[in-house]
Amino acid sequence: MEDFPAVELYEMLKLRVDVFVVEQHCPYPELDGNDPDCLHLRLFDGDALVACARLWRPTPDHHPRIGRVAVAPEHRGKRLGDALMREAIAEIEKRHPGEPIEISAQSHLRKFYGSLGFKPISEEYLEDDIPHVDMLRRG
Template identity: 75%
Template sequence: MTTSPTYTPPTYTTDVRRLEDFSAVDLYAMLKMRVDVFVVEQECAYPELDGNDLDCLHLRLFEGTDLLACARLWRPSPDVLPRIGRVAVSPDHRGKRLGEALMREAVIECEKAYPGEAIEISAQAHLQKFYGSLGFERTSEEYVEDGIPHVDMVRQATAPT
């Protein structure tokens, strides 16, 4: 039996804030990263500015002043689970396990904002194993969203400590 390597997070600082608390420069940097990853790199024409950012907490990882990665955390309505979405790692900073670090931080922040509740994601289908390693379980059949195969996944709530 092999054991997985111990998780050692990369060096970064975190920032979590609402959209209205961003400077224009910081907002531009985050939105540019998301467009660079989702629209340009993935060649996916879709409404990146979907009107939901105003209702979200925005998590960002930095190394100094360099934006490494970002995600948004939100609950679309009271009758649905909290969600993590728009998970993006800067193409300039890939290969540093930042996706894992970002998702671990996102789960922690969701648990703070929505204690005792499960967390949902709409995952690109090819990333199921990655999200599964973070405790997310597939809850839907594969479907196509904006031209990319996706599956819904849920991470059950952790017991309060």
């Protein structure tokens, strides 16, 4: 994991827990042991963290992936998710040119991810009792 101050790590993990565990009423192990192997994009407004995403390197079983995309509730509606995703896509394209990009999207965000070039590649399924669909963006 890239180095960043403990307070910034705390803010990123707090945002993810606030969104994925508290807001979505979904008790699951947010601290899953994968963060050290990922690149983390963080968007700040001054000193306040307002959005984040986790980027996975390709593995033998997966193309590069984007996950844990979160925007603080008080900053939604400002197209920050769009800006964050475009930066995530650009970073993966820079590091892994020509590779498709995978996401596991919450189903209600299918149109949003579709606007960024992602297409469904699975049927809808439940992950932690939330409907999801796997999507792929061709390189």
